[in-house]
Structures are given as structure tokens and as C-alpha cells.
Amino acid sequence: MLLLQCPYCGVNAEETELAAGGEAHLKRATVGDSDEAFEGYLFMRENKKGVHLERWRHAYGCGKWFLAARDTATLEVFGTYPAQTTEPPADVTENIRAKYPDWSWKETA
């Protein structure tokens, strides 16, 4: 059962307090965008064995959405951060690179 620290209220929250929300940093496609772009936004998701950036809501706590960088295989947590950002913050990226020097996020690769 995972423990993730909520970056808003600081609580080390148990998985049962949290609601998972899938991949983070999706870019919304909408009216005016191509079918391909819209399909990518709506359906295409990362399914990595390794580093994953994902959305969590502290549903049975402060109610805030936050983001987490987590290794899906080892369950190592590289950091959690507020949802109001379009890319992972530098300190989280650094933590990931300490473990996986070649890692780069698909949007900045």
C-alpha cells in the first residue's frame, strides 16, 4: 500500500486516502484540433515499466489534486508536486536522473 506525501497539506497519505487519476501533464486537445491530436489526448497513455508521472487526488484528506513521479516497477517515489504546472519541476527531474541518468520526459525528449 503506497505512501505519497500530499504537497498541499504535507500529510504522508496512505493509498486508501488517495484516488488515482492516471497520467499527468496531458495537453487538452479540443475544437479545431485534428482527429489524431484529439485521439492522442483522449486515449493514448503511457504504460511504462519505470518512471511514470501521474495524477493523484488527496480525496479523503484535503481534497487537492497533486502529481507524483513514481517508478511503477520498484514503487520508488521521486517526488510529489502541485498540479498547477505543465511539466515536472527541476528537483523532481533531478531525483529521477540520480537513479536513471538517461531519463527524459516524453514532452522534453
Add this chain to the structure above:
Amino acid sequence: MSTRLANSGRLIDRSKPVEFKFNGKRFKGYEGDTLASALFANDQMMVGRSFKYHRPRGVVASGAEEPNALFNMGEGGRFEPNQRATTQELFDGLTIRSQNHWPSLEFDIGAVNQLFARWLPAGFYYKMFIHPRPFWKHVYEPFIRQSAGLGQVPQEKDADTYEHFYYFCDVLVVGGGIAGLAAALKEGQAGKKVLLLEQTADFGGRAVVDGVEIDGKSAEAWVQDTLAALNAMPNVTVRNRNMASGVYDHGYVLGYERLTDHLSDKSGPRHRLWRIRAGHIITATGAIERPLSFAGNDIPGVLLAAAVRDYVVNWGVSVGDRTVVVTNNDDAYRTAIILKNAGLAVPAIIDARASGAGPIAAEVEKLGIRVLKGKAIAKVKGKTRVTGVKVCLQAGEGSVIEEIACDCVAMSGGWSPVVHLWSHCGGKLNWDEDLAMFRPDPSRAPTGADGKAFVSTVGSASGYLSTADVLKDAGLEVTTNEVAAAPLEPVWLMPQGAGPKLRMKAWLDYQNDVKVSDVQLAAREGYESVEHTKRYTTLGMATDQGKLSNINGLAILSKSLDASIPNVGTTTFRPPYTPISMGAITGAARDELFQPIHKTPMFDWHDANGADWEPVGHWRRTYAYVRNGETVHDAVNREILNVRENVGTLDASTLGKIIVKGPDAGKFLDMLYTNMMSTLGVGKCRYGLMCNENGFLSDDGVVVRLAEDTWLCHTTTGGADRIHGWMEDWLQCEWWDWKVYTANVTEQFAQIAVAGPKARQLLEKLGGNMDLSKEGFPFMTYVEGKLGEFDARIFRISFSGELSYEVSVPASQGAALWAALQEAGKDLGVMPYGTEAMHILRAEKGFIMIGDETDGTIIPQDLNLQWAISKKKEDYLGKRAQERSFMASPDRWKLVGLETLDGSVIPDGSYVPAPGYNPNGQRNVQGRVTSTYYSPTLKRGIAMGLVKHGPDRMGEVIEFNREDGTMVKAKIVDPVFYDKDGEKQNV
């Protein structure tokens, strides 16, 4: 003959005799006995029959690894099957019955299966019962279910209570043997908050039984001193009868504490489930002895060597008078010494190693025990108990050299570290060739949130077998009186060249009746993966989860496949370590605490006035108010007609109510709803639709503009939390720069729908300061003020098609307002109505219902709701999705009304078949019913449905299927059945 010895028995209290019942017979034991030791003391060697062949089985172990001695225990509300005799402590009044036999343990009809064992090999059921197909369901399965199975299913409700307990510590030590005690002491002295769990009642593990001396004092004294030191530390907590059942992600551990299982007095909680978060977990779980695979190794009286000496030392019980020890290692020699010193006979030690034992051999010799080197057991003699063994060469094929009479065989095939907890979260193992065991690899430990190891092992769990090595692994340098051991010699089959006849009687998994020959057959048939072999042969799938059988089975498989043991690998270790009760998992969450019920402020009134309850999410809503002598159906019809003729009240408090407020609230709601909400005038109401990003309808409800910057959004009863979460998701994660607040105030307000031609009269009778006239309070607006003495918001909206108001008051005033309406409306004929009447009233008007007309694949356009989609807006959630070609297709099924020609009601779930079949061989379909009711207003069946090209087929008669195969004809009509022009709601 097994019996109680005159002295010895460090755990029993001979001054406290207790009585228990076995298969109706009265037996005696002592406090401190386990059920298994007490059965031995009463010479009850046979304790049950095996799963498949119904062979007689006796106790084989002395702890959690026991595969055979499982019992139906207790009676009535305390009956429980599959209770393990070796871990069940004896108490006065304990009642047990043996399992898996008929009609009796001694004479069992199913034992005839043994005669057919040749034709019941691995995979027998898969091979035999596949043809002819229908036979499985009607002939084979009922028969197999009758004859197979372990214990019985409890018939009464559990009489005990259970609880959960949360615990946090720096270090959790699992196991109260010397390794665990030493590790806990070290961590405790370092100032850590330590919890130590021991699954049995007793501390010290093997060391205290084997009589080892540590630094000149007995292991017993060492254990007592260390325990005393631990108990004196305020930062250390020690608990016995508490098994760590599983290790989970990020340091989560479940502890299973048995509080009253060992007592006659059953008051208080029976089990306590410890939900532990540990910074680090040290498993000091010891090791389990392996059986040897020789013919007849399952006959009652054949036990693990260490178990035989456990029974003597711990409980003063001898399994037999004459015990033959058979081994491939030095440790089993201890059993011979302890038995001899207890005055019992040991006719021989059969050592498979040609070179025999190390220095311990001299000790045995001194006691006059004969040692047969390089020898093996060809076969155990006896049916329901051991009568002797036939000896052969280990290197040969089983030619008998001599026979030795005995009534007990103590076997040892070496030791396997208990690596379960290490492995639960991914700890990896190395195969140790010399010790023939899988050992935890500290460089490949389970890792936690910080990427570092969070489980480590100590002592025998690490693979150290001597006391000095065990304590050294725990960080303690000691001297002991143990002599060095000669190397073990791996023996996976005895004798090594045993032919098919012997292999068919050499058991691996006692509980599931898996033999050496079965695993070999599986390998021949191509089951190369250990996981496949496990499932094909059922090796290790019993309630003991292969604690005794897995390594032996693995070795046989690897030999058969000519692969090394580490290349074959182990099956996956999964929690729990041994079975834990469902009650412990449930804890207090049962009966009324299983799931808290949401109640509206008017709940008690409904309950006192004939409410027929319907669960809606966590809410309870009134389906109908049943009066004397009425059926529920009668009540529904009466309520509907009364709304149409007089006036009715509906408790609508469960509807979701979400306040959306802020400078950007209008902009936000324009994105959320398909309609334009920013242009809604203050004081006005508008029906709105919400879609998800896939374009499908997700919720609907009336939106009210309360003030320039404030909207009130009504949602469906089940949708309140979900839609509030949905709003927050978009505000926090996508449009975080928009200035909007949301608040879910669903439970802050009680809401009552007052509907019917006399609704205005009823409200006016309550008085107050609001103008409720047609002109002063038009349709789709709202007013706020005093209704009588109540602080009310009144919305003039209608879900029934009648003149209708929804009155919202603070939740605290809800019950009083409801009562006041019933009182004031007496002479107007007011009646409360329930959710079913509400459903039918709306269906008569052709109003859609989320969850009836929609199922997560329906877009507003399918329901002819284009009028609720703003054409002026550039964007809203779901708009892009609805532009996709499939969504715009004219072939989508569309909403229509349906009128049966004979006035009957179309069954729920009916489809309209179309000619031909699809590629799966199913009938093609062209439509289905979504809502179908008997309308008391129209006195006929009415329905709504989705039909291909439906709106273009008005007047056409189509056929819906019934379950009995007949069809019902229905005409496609407009979905508004009642008051098509909407005159009645606007009076």
C-alpha cells in the same frame, strides 16, 4: 503407541488438566498443550484423510507448516473449518471433528480412490471430465463437489467480534526466536521504536528445544533474560500470538493477533488485525524442515525429525516408543539423542550420506544408537500407523536389506529458510548449493519509497543454522556448546533410483495428494514452468501453501527437466503467510457498520409512514409509501394519480447541490455544461446537461443563478460527489488560473418537491412573505424568503409535468417543513410520493433519466436534446468528441416513445431484433427499451427506447422480445405521452 511421558514438557502445566472432545469422544490434556500434542497424548495417531485418495493421515509437523491435521472446530456461531491442530492451543471445552471422510474417520468409503490411484494422476480431472461437454455441469461436477473438499462451511453467523488496530514503528521484528530477540534488543538499545511479533505463545524458537547453551547459560535462561531486557525498554513492544501475515508496499504489514482462540472464555474480540507501518522490517522467521521423499512417507507416525523432539521437550509427549531417524544432515541426530535421553528406543539412524555425520556421531554412538550410513528407506510399513521400515541403499533402486520394526519415523531432508515475508514485496533469492536451500539475497531486497531496502532477514531466515551463526547474523558474538556439523547431502528421492512403484507412494504435498510421480508426469507432458506445474498437479496449492512440499517438488521438477534448481525457480510467495480469518479482515465493518447509510432529515417520518426503502448510492430513498392493505404497485399508482389530480410531496433532499462562485464561475459553467449558463439571468433556472470529454452524457440537473457571481448546480442523487470532484479536477489541474470556488452543500439543505394542480394552494396555506402567484413567480425562476416560519428558497421547476415547486430549506428545518406540508394539505388531499412515482411521472412526460436513457455511451443528440446544446459556444467538455464522424452518424439509435398495441408493458431490457446475424452468431438488433412502465394516468404500458432511425419511423410498429421467446408489438410514437404542450406545468 504415542503417549504422555512421565516428566518433561516445558510448556505444559500438569497441575491444570483440561478436557476436550474429538469426534464426540472425551479426551484429556493439559494447559499449554496444542491440540496436536494432546491428540498424541491420547494415542490419536490418525487425524484425517487426504484430499484426493482419502488416505489416512497423521500429524507431520509441530507448527504453522502442518499440512494434515486440520479440523472442523467449535460449534454453532463459533464453528470454523480447517483449523490447524499444531497451532491451536488447548482449552477446556474445545470441540473438534475430523474432516474429509464419510461415514467415519476409521472407515471411509472414499478411501476406495486409493485403489484407482494409478488412474488418478496429475491433471486427471482436466483429461477425464472434458468430454462429453454437458457432463461436466450435470454429472461430474456435482459428484466431485460431493466427494472433495476440506472442512464444512459454517452455517451460522459468526458469534465473535473482531477489530483493527493501527500501529507505527521504526523497526518491526518478525519472529521471537533468538535471532528476533537479539535483533529487537539491538534496535531497542539504539533508541528505535521497535515492535516484535511472535506467532506462537512461546518465545525462543528452536534454540530452547534443542537445549543449546549460549555463553554458558541455557538458551531458556538467555531467552528469558533478553525478553526481560526488552520488556524493560519503553520504546520496545513485544506481542505474542501475533503473526505477521504479509508485507506490502512501502512498509505496510498486517499482524494477525489471536486474542481468545486459546481461551475457554470467548468474551472480547477474537482477533485483532494490526495495520502496521514500519520504517524497516527485520524478518527473523526461522526455517522449516523438509520431509524426505520415500514410499509411505505419508503414513501416520512419519513426522519431521525436529517435530518429534518438539513434542517430547515442549509437551512431554512421545510419538512412538521406537523411532527410526532418517536424514541427510546432522541436525536430525539431535532428535535421536533427545528421544534416547527421554528413555525411548531409537533402533537406528538411517543416514543417506555414505560418510555419515560430523562430531555429533560420537555422541550418538556413546548412547548406543546404531547408525546406518549410505542407507535409505525403501518403504514404510503400516496402513493407519507405522509398523516398521524397510531399509535399502540410498544409491540403489530399493532392494530391501533389512526390516526394522518401529512405530515412528523421524525424517529430515534439510532446512528451508522461511522467506515468505522477504519475498512478498519482491525480495529475491539465491540458491545455496551446499546447504540446498534458497536464501535471501541482501543485494536484491524489496525497496521502498526512497529506493532503499525496507526488509532484511536475520538468523535462520538468512540461511544460518547454528546458534552461533544465527546470533552473529543478529550482531551478537557468542560461544555455544554446539559441535560443527558435517555437510548435508541433497536427497530429493529416496532411494535415488526408486522405480515407478515406489515413486507413486512417495508423497510431496500431503494435503493435496501430490506424489513424486505426478510432478514427473507433468514435466513429461510439457509443463516446464514451475507455475504451470503447480496448477496442473496442485502441488503447493493447499491451505499450507506448500511450506513442506515446494522445494522438494521443485527439485524433482528440475531433475525431470534436466535444469538446475535456480533455473526452474520458485512459485510466487503471496500473503497471507498462513490463513487468517475473514472476521479479522472485516474488523468492525459488519452489520450496521458495514456501510453507513445516508439519511435525509425526513427519514424518520418516511419510516413511520410505510416507506418501502430503495437504496440509491449510500442513500435510502422511499420507493413508495405503502398504506394498509395495499401492494407496493397499488401505492405507486395511487401516488401518481394523486399528483395528477391533487398534490403530492417528494423528498428530493438527495439531489446534489453544488455552489459555484467567483468572477470566472460563468465561464467555467459554460465549459462544464453543454448549455450556456453565463447568460442565465439572476433568479432564473435552466436545465443543463454535462458530458465527459468523450462526449457522452454524464449528469444533468437544474442550474439556478443565485447572484451575479453565484450559481447553484443541481446534480443527480448519485452524482453529487462525482460531479463535485469533476469540477475540482478541471479547476485544479487545467484552468487553475480561473477564479472559481465550489462547495458541495448537498447535505446542508433539505429539498421537497410539491407537485400537482393544488401545489400553489398548498404553499400559500403556509403563508410567508413571498409572492407565489403565476405572474409574480413564473415557471423556471426562483424566489427566496419566508414560507410560513421556514427560511426557504423555492424553485419553480417541474419533473412531473404538473404545477410544481421545489422548496429548499436548511437541513435542520426539513423534518418540520415536511410535517407542516402534510398537515396543511390535509383538505387538499396531499400525499407523499416516492421515487417510483417520480420515475413514472417523468416518463409520462418523456423526460430522460441519467442511468436509464443513458449508459455511458449516449450523447445528448441521441436523446433529441439538441435544444440544450449551445450553438454559440466555441467549446465545452465533450464538444470536440461529438464532432467525430461516428457521433454525427445518422445511423445512431435515437430516443422515441413506444406504445404497445395490446397495452401491456414491454419487459425491462428488451431488444428489437433485426434480420440476420452478426459475426459472433448473435441476432442483429435495431433498438432497445430504456424505460418501461405501466402508466396509471394513461392506463396502459408506455416506454421509451433507442431505435435506429427512430424519429423517422413514427407510427411504425416494431417487435420487442420477451424472455419466453414471444414478441410484443409496439408503435413508435412521440416520447411525450402526457400534456404534450406543457400547459399543466405553466398555470
